[in-house]
Amino acid sequence: xxxxxxxxxxxxxxxxxxxQAWTEAQVFAASEDRSKPKYYVLEMFPxxxxxIHMGHVRNYTMGDVVARxxxxxxxxxxxxMGWDAFGLPAENAARDKGVHPANWTYQNIADMRAxxxxxGLSLDWERELATCHPGYYAHQQKLFLDxxxxxxxxxxxxxxxxxxxxxxxxxxxxxxxxxxxxxxxVVERRKxxxxxxxxxxxxxxxxxxxxxxxxxxxxxxLMQTNWIGRSEGLKLKWAVPKGPAGQKEIEVxxxxxxxxxxxxxxxxxxxxxxxxxxxEKDPKAASFIAECRRGGTSIVDIETAEKQGYDTGFRASxxxxxxxxxxxxxxxxxxxxxxxxxxxxxxxxxxxxxEFATKYGLPIxxxxxxxxxxxxxxxxxxxxxxxxxxxxxxxxxLDGLExxxxxxxxxxxxxxxxxxxxxxxxxxxxxxASRQRxxxxxxxxxHCDSCGVVPVPAKDLPxxxxxxxxxxxxxxxxxxxxxxxxxxxxxxxxxxxxETDTLDTFVDSSWYFARFCSPRDGEPMDRAAVDYWLPVxxxxxxxxxxxxxxxYSRFYMRxxxxxxxxxxxxxxxxxxxxGMVCHETYQNPAGAWLTPEExxxxxxxTLTETATGAPVTVGRxxxxxxxxxxxxxxxxxxxxxxxxxxxWFMLSDSPPERDMEWTTAGVEGAWRFAQRxxxxxxxxLPTLDAAGPANEAGASLRxxxxxxxxxxxxxxxxxxxxxxxxxxxxxxxxxxEHKAADGAxxxxxxxxxxxxxGPMMPHLAEEMWAALGHETLLALAPWPVADADLARDDxxxxxxxxxxxxxxxxxxxxxxxxxxxxxxxxxxxxxxRAIDGRAVRKVxxxxxxxxxxxx
RNA sequence: GCGGGCGUGGCGGAACUGGUAGACGCACACGACUUAAAAUCGUGAGGCCAAAAGCCGUGAGGGUUCGAGUCCCUCCGCCCGCACCA
Numbered sequence: 001x002x003x004x005x006x007x008x009x010x011x012x013x014x015x016x017x018x019x020q021a022w023t024e025a026q027v028f029a030a031s032e033d034r035s036k037p038k039y040y041v042l043e044m045f046p047x048x049x050x051x052i053h054m055g056h057v058r059n060y061t062m063g064d065v066v067a068r069x070x071x072x073x074x075x076x077x078x079x080x081m082g083w084d085a086f087g088l089p090a091e092n093a094a095r096d097k098g099v100h101p102a103n104w105t106y107q108n109i110a111d112m113r114a115x116x117x118x119x120g121l122s123l124d125w126e127r128e129l130a131t132c133h134p135g136y137y138a139h140q141q142k143l144f145l146d147x148x149x150x151x152x153x154x155x156x157x158x159x160x161x162x163x164x165x166x167x168x169x170x171x172x173x174x175x176x177x178x179x180x181x182x183x184x185x186v187v188e189r190r191k192x193x194x195x196x197x198x199x200x201x202x203x204x205x206x207x208x209x210x211x212x213x214x215x216x217x218x219x220x221x222l223m224q225t226n227w228i229g230r231s232e233g234l235k236l237k238w239a240v241p242k243g244p245a246g247q248k249e250i251e252v253x254x255x256x257x258x259x260x261x262x263x264x265x266x267x268x269x270x271x272x273x274x275x276x277x278x279x280e281k282d283p284k285a286a287s288f289i290a291e292c293r294r295g296g297t298s299i300v301d302i303e304t305a306e307k308q309g310y311d312t313g314f315r316a317s318x319x320x321x322x323x324x325x326x327x328x329x330x331x332x333x334x335x336x337x338x339x340x341x342x343x344x345x346x347x348x349x350x351x352x353x354x355e356f357a358t359k360y361g362l363p364i365x366x367x368x369x370x371x372x373x374x375x376x377x378x379x380x381x382x383x384x385x386x387x388x389x390x391x392x393x394x395x396x397x398l399d400g401l402e403x404x405x406x407x408x409x410x411x412x413x414x415x416x417x418x419x420x421x422x423x424x425x426x427x428x429x430x431x432x433a434s435r436q437r438x439x440x441x442x443x444x445x446x447h448c449d450s451c452g453v454v455p456v457p458a459k460d461l462p463x464x465x466x467x468x469x470x471x472x473x474x475x476x477x478x479x480x481x482x483x484x485x486x487x488x489x490x491x492x493x494x495x496x497x498x499e500t501d502t503l504d505t506f507v508d509s510s511w512y513f514a515r516f517c518s519p520r521d522g523e524p525m526d527r528a529a530v531d532y533w534l535p536v537x538x539x540x541x542x543x544x545x546x547x548x549x550x551x552y553s554r555f556y557m558r559x560x561x562x563x564x565x566x567x568x569x570x571x572x573x574x575x576x577x578x579g580m581v582c583h584e585t586y587q588n589p590a591g592a593w594l595t596p597e598e599x600x601x602x603x604x605x606t607l608t609e610t611a612t613g614a615p616v617t618v619g620r621x622x623x624x625x626x627x628x629x630x631x632x633x634x635x636x637x638x639x640x641x642x643x644x645x646x647x648w649f650m651l652s653d654s655p656p657e658r659d660m661e662w663t664t665a666g667v668e669g670a671w672r673f674a675q676r677x678x679x680x681x682x683x684x685l686p687t688l689d690a691a692g693p694a695n696e697a698g699a700s701l702r703x704x705x706x707x708x709x710x711x712x713x714x715x716x717x718x719x720x721x722x723x724x725x726x727x728x729x730x731x732x733x734x735x736x737e738h739k740a741a742d743g744a745x746x747x748x749x750x751x752x753x754x755x756x757x758g759p760m761m762p763h764l765a766e767e768m769w770a771a772l773g774h775e776t777l778l779a780l781a782p783w784p785v786a787d788a789d790l791a792r793d794d795x796x797x798x799x800x801x802x803x804x805x806x807x808x809x810x811x812x813x814x815x816x817x818x819x820x821x822x823x824x825x826x827x828x829x830x831x832x833r834a835i836d837g838r839a840v841r842k843v844x845x846x847x848x849x850x851x852x853x854x855x
Numbered sequence: 856g857c858g859g860g861c862g863u864g865g866c867g868g869a870a871c872u873g874g875u876a877g878a879c880g881c882a883c884a885c886g887a888c889u890u891a892a893a894a895u896c897g898u899g900a901g902g903c904c905a906a907a908a909g910c911c912g913u914g915a916g917g918g919u920u921c922g923a924g925u926c927c928c929u930c931c932g933c934c935c936g937c938a939c940c941a
Contacts, residue, residue, distance in 0.1 A: 008894095219859065219936080226858070226937055233941085254941060267941090307939075333939040343941045351856080352939060386856095427940055546936080653867045653880060661867070665881055672894090673880090679895085726869070726879035733879090799875035804922045806875055833908085844921050850874045854921045 009678035011642025015763040019120055027779045028122045030078040032532045039075035040533050041067040042513055042572075044541030044549070045082045048108040048130075049089070052115040054581040054624055054662060055542070057634045061647045061760075062578055062656055062721065063540045064121045068759035069716050071122070072783035078533055080516040081116065081123045083109050085132035086505045090439045095471040101439045102467070105132055115635060119643045120762050122779070127519045131508035132439070136515065138462030139524035140507065141444040145455050146563040148445075152198050155453060158432060159271075162190040167475030168436050183474075189293055194434040195443060195501065199555040203228055203426040205569075206554055215574035217657070220546045227547050229427025231255050234411045235340060236420040238266060238316040240328060244277035250316060250328065253339030253425055257414065258406035261395035262346040262367035264357055266316045267309060267331035269341040275330045278312045285310055285330060292332040307356055308332045319419050322396065331356070339425055347384060354384035368403065369393045431552060433504040438469055438477040440502030448489035448496035457490050463498070476500055509549055510556035513539075513571055530566050539572040546577065576719055579659040583630040585619035588612070593629040596664075621661050632662055644761035645671040651721040651760055673729070674764050677757065680735060681750060681768050688750065688772075690743040698745030701738040704731060705749045706791035709784045712756045721760075728756055747772075752784050800825045801852040802834035810851075818845045825851040 022028065032038075043063035046056055067079040083105075090101035097104075109130060116123075129136050147153045161170040165183035169192065180187055199206075207228045210221045233255035240248055250266055268274045270292035279286035288310040309329035317325045326344070333352065334343055347357035347364040357364055366378040370390045378385065378393070392398040392406045401409060414420025434443070442463040444456040456463055466484045469477040478484060478500040489496035511524075517533040518526035541549075553571045560566045586594040588609050600610045607616040624631045637646050649670035654660035708731040715724035735749055751772060758765040758778050769778035793814060798821060800808040808830040812821060822843050825831055835855055842854040 222859065223936060229937095229940065231940075252941080256941080331939095333941095335940070338940050340941095345941085350941075352941085425940085543935085655868080658861095658868095663867090663881080666867085669881060676895090722867090723869070723879085729879050797875075801875085801922070804920090809875060830908095842921065844874090846874055846922095850922080852874080852921050 009675055009764065009767070011644060011674070011763070012639070014767045015118070015120060015642055015644070018763045018766045019117065021766075021777065022120075022122070022779055023125075025777060025780075027777060028077075028079065028124050029126055030076065030080075030124045032529065033076045034532070036074060036076040038078065038533060039067075039070040039538075040078045040513075040536045041070065041538045042080070042516070042536045042540070044539070044545065045084050045509070045512060046112065047087060047089075048083045048085055048105055048112050050108040050111050052112055052119075052634050054632060054634055056116075057119065057646055058581050058650045058656075058660070059540060059542070059578055060116065060119060060121055061650045062576070062719075063538075064119075064647075064762075065651065065716065065721060065759040066538055066540070067122045068762060068779070069783065071779075072755070072758070072781065074782065077122075078516070079121075079123055080127040080129075080519070081121070081125065082127075082129040082512055082516065083112075083131065084505065084509050084512075085109065085130040086137075086440045086502075086508055088437065088439070090132075091437060091471060091477075100467070102132065105130075105439075118635075118638050119647070122762070127516055129512065129515060129519050131441075131505070131512065134462050134464055135520075136512075137441040137508070139515065140441050140503070140511070141456070141462050142458075143511065143524050143560070143563070143565070144503070144507075145444060145458075145461075146565070147197070147559050148455060150559070150562055152201065152559045152562065153195060153433075154198060155193055155195050157191045158194045158196070159189050160192050160194070162188045162192070164188055165474060169434075192434075194432050195503075196430040196432050197507075197552075197555065197559075199431045199552070200426060200428055202555055202558050203230070203428050204424075205558065206428075206551065209554075209570060213570065213573075213575070216572075217575065217577055220543070220550065220575060220577060223546045224551055227428065227551065231425050231427075233257065233423055233425060234414055234420050235423045236260075236319055236344075236414050238319055238344070240274075240314050240316045243274070243314050244281070247274045247277045250274055250342050251340045252342045252344050253423065254344060256346065256349060256407070257410035257420075258392055258395075258398060258401075258403050259346040259349045259367050260318075260320060260344070260410055261322050261392075261398065262348045262365045263318065263326055263344045264347055264353075264362040264364065265309075265326050265329055265345040265360075267329045267334050267343050267345055267356075269334040269336040270330055270332065271336040272330075272334075272341045274328070274342070275312075278314070278330065282312070285312060288330060292330075307352065307359070309356060309360060311360070319414065319417070320396070327362070329360075337429060338427065348378075349384055349386060351384045351386060365394055367392060367395050367398075431504075431506075431555070433507055434501040435504055436476040436479070436500070437502055438465065438471075440505060441508065442478070443499040443501055443503060445499045446487055446489060446496045447499060448492060448494060450494055451489055451491040451496075454489055454491050454496070460490070478502070506548060506552050507556075510552045511560065513553070514557075514560065514566060525560075525565055527565070527567075534566060535568055535570055535573045538574045538576065540576045540578060542580070543577040550575070576657070578656050579654070580623045581662055582621045582659050583624050583632060583662045584621050585628045585630045587617045587619060588614050589617075593627070595629045596632055623659070624662070637667065641667060641671045642674070642763070644764045645674055648674065648725070648761050652725045653722055656719055656721050673732075674761060677732065677753070677764065677768065680732065681771060684735075684739075684746060684750060685771065688743050688747040692742050694745065695740070695742045697738050697740040698742035701734065701741040701745045701749050702790050703793065704734040704738070705745075705752050706786045706788070708734075708756065709752060709786035710788075710791060713783070713786065716759070724756075725760070728753070728760075731756075754778065755781060755784050796848045798825075798848065799850045800828060800831050801850065802831060803855055804852060805834070807831050807834045814848060818847070821845055821847075821851060825853065 041063055043059050067077050071077045085105050090105050093099055093104045094101045163170050163180035163183055163185055165185040166180060170180055179185060207230055210224055213221060233253055234257040235251055235253050237249045237251050240250055270289040275289055279289050309331040312328045312330060314328045315325040316328050345353040345356060347354040348366045349368055368385055368390045369375055369378055370385055375393045388403055392401050398406045398409060411422050442465060444461060444463045446454045446456060448454055466481055469481060471477060485498040485500055487496055487498055513536050514525050514530055518529035557571045558569050561569050586599055588594055594609060598610055599616055600608050609616055622628055622630060649667050708727055711727045712724045731753060754765050754768045766778045795811050796814050798810045798812055799806055800810060808828045810824050812824060822845055838855040840853055840855055844852040
């Protein structure tokens with residue numbers, strides 16, 4: 001039973017019907033049709049957790065609006081879907097439930113695919129891919145080897161957080177108070193050979209090109225700018241004449257060489273070679289270094305750690321020959337992997353150095369004079385002067401210069417002396433991509449004692465994950481596998497070992513958008529296909545990926561370009577970051593969190609726990625999360641109200657970039673509107689084809705129709721979906737008020753309404769389209785075009801102010817002469833009362849808008 | 856600490872380049888229909904005032920302007936990102 005004019009709109013029956021119709025007609029299958037402009041819409045692909053959540057619904061609804069709209073506008077649209085399918089949860093499920101990661105993952109994909117299909121998205125499912133499928137990761141291995149050949153990936157020793165119980169490397173976020181988040185064991189810092197992508201090779205370009213990403217949110221560009229962290233400065237060598245063997249000089253990096261004469265100490269990182277050399281003969285230094293290392297790498301640890309230094313007893317000579325030189329400290333706050341791992345401390349110009357100097361009784365030479373201060377007044381300060389304005393003092397040949405000039409002169413001098421070098425430094429570090437896990441893409445190399453690292457030959461690709469693995473002991477199952485890692489060296493034939501690390505799952509998501517262009521090709525990508533489709537025109541996803549995923553993808557595209565796979569370097573021409581879906585939180589008297597379904601709402605609005613009758617405390621509106629239990633399952637919403645209702649509510653009210661609150665009342669409102677549209681159409685249907693001349697009401701309705709087309713089109717273009725929804729509500733109200741309009745005007749209005757609603761509630765719109773008598777799919781129909789002449793009002797409402805305060809409004813012909821408008825305004829009763837006999841000094845007339853009478 | 860964003864009715868939010876603040880929706884109230892309820896339809900609504908007139912009103916205070924939610928200055932509050940970056 002489908003819907004009928006008498007009955008309600010039966011969303012469940014109707015939605016399945018149209019989904020099937022779209023599939024059968026292959027409406028959303030994309031091909032490289034060069035007769036049309038292309039448009040590639042992509043939402044961040046999901047991790048297959050098993051069920052979609054409201055965040056997905058919001059994300060994919062927005063993408064679908066854009067995809068359907070662009071298609072109607074005549075674009076050749078690519079809108080694919082896939083699965084970010086590798087990752088730790090599958091291994092956890094394997095360990096906890098005994099199900100193989102592959103089975104667990106593919107079952108989840110099947111479940112989630114069904115959920116997504118129930119949303120009625122305009123996806124080309126023929127292009128579906130899963131990163132855990134050999135048909136995907138085989139190509140990723142090929143790309144890895146291409147990158148290896150171009151030195152875009154390399155292996156080096158690096159410090160990691162090592163969990164000695166679980167035998168695994170932990171990310172910083174997984175270390176809590178210095179202990180492993182799962183095992184609780186004290187985490188060790190270990191040096192381990194790891195694979196790194198050379199993202200720093202593109203630091204400058206990744207930064208500079210941000211300026212051209214005009215359709216990216218400013219916020220994201222800024223976050224990436226800060227992450228890359230470019231600075232300009234000087235690398236400068238300080239001699240340590242009596243230093244330990246092989247450590248007769250220390251190179252520091254500074255952005256403030258103008259303050260060099262204010263130096264009162266040098267400090268090196270605990271891992272700095274100088275510190276290591278000192279420690280060899282100085283047990284106290286060694287224990288200080290060990291102490292530094294013990295401190296965790298987590299943010300909290302770093303923040304709370306007290307700034308400490310160890311005086312090595314060595315002195316460095318000032319490069320410009322000033323004074324007696326300065327002491328060299330080992331300090332816990334100096335980072336080995338930023339700059340040179342060594343700094344000079346200028347207490348007068350840096351808060352942290354000031355504290356350090358005070359703590360250890362070091363001199364504080366004042367070398368910058370703030371504007372309006374004197375050398376004497378500066379010397380009496382009790383804190384560092386960190387502003388970058390002022391002139392240099394107490395600095396020999398830099399005295400009197402402004403800071404920028406002093407910086408330039410100091411650098412020139414250091415370069416001329418051959419002890420320094422102008423340097424651009426970046427905060428960005430290479431991307432450590434090794435993971436000691438099973439459920440990831442195997443790194444296709446072999447370690448041979450004679451030949452070193454040997455790439456797996458092309459004929460032996462892909463390196464498949466073995467199926468027969470166990471998860472009963474801690475550590476990497478690939479490493480435990482009895483036979484998998486033992487292979488002959490491809491170069492010399494001797495016994496060798498496979499690499500047992502797998503790739504970070506961020507690698508999988510760094511090129512999937514390119515694979516979508518030719519998802520079944522025998523090569524990673526078909527050059528003609530990527531040249532046609534890339535870059536993605538509109539990418540949509542959460543702000544949480546502002547840095548890592550988006551930056552890695554930008555790096556990967558550059559790597560793909562260098563290895564000849566693509567021709568462009570930016571993956572995403574347009575980016576939109578949507579807000580989160582939130583919900584009220586509920587707690588019972590015992591403080592336990594309750595789900596929205598466990599709550600009953602009484603007539604007077606008070607809430608109780610359904611099972612016990614206990615009162616419920618309503619907490620803050622927060623992001624839907626399992627821990628707070630404030631989640632609503634999209635499946636049950638779609639079952640009850642239909643996908644269109646869920647989609648419509650997602651688009652209503654809240655601006656898409658902002659967080660939204662999911663409420664029952666809101667969903668019901670959306671559902672009522674869907675019903676109302678269906679009812680309105682069926683009431684009007686018999687009158688739409690009535691013969692008769694165009695009438696006044698019809699002209700008025702047509703104005704509303706064409707205004708609405710213009711407004712909704714603009715709103716969708718601008719991603720102002722909530723405003724577009726409001727315009728559609730207004731238009732529905734207008735239709736209601738123009739029942740007397742002639743049939744042709746009403747038919748035009750209804751057909752327009754259906755087309756505008758189409759991207760948002762595609763099933764209902766398709767059903768209405770059919771009811772209007774169309775035998776072709778709305779999904780294939782073109783977007784309506786606004787006629788500016790028809791949209792124009794003949795009468796305009798003009799506000800009349802006296803002294804800036806609104807006193808009256810006038811309804812006058814559009815573009816009436818100024819004198820006429822002014823006269824009409826002054827003749828108005830309310831206006832005359834407000835003027836109250838005072839002299840009119842001036843009358844400001846803004847055409848078609850406002851008259852302001854100045855008294 | 857550095858950087859960014861945001862403060863508008865009971866709520867979510869509109870308001871083009873400075874020109875009728877509160878569109879639209881939710882919630883609410885009243886009315887119609889109904890035996891009744893639901894659904895639906897209609898009406899109302901920023902605050903003060905019995906109402907009209909009027910006055911007040913976009914976090915607070917000041918300024919520019921004929922006119923400020925919008926521009927400028929000072930302050931307050933909330934949110935987010937980065938954070939020993941030399």
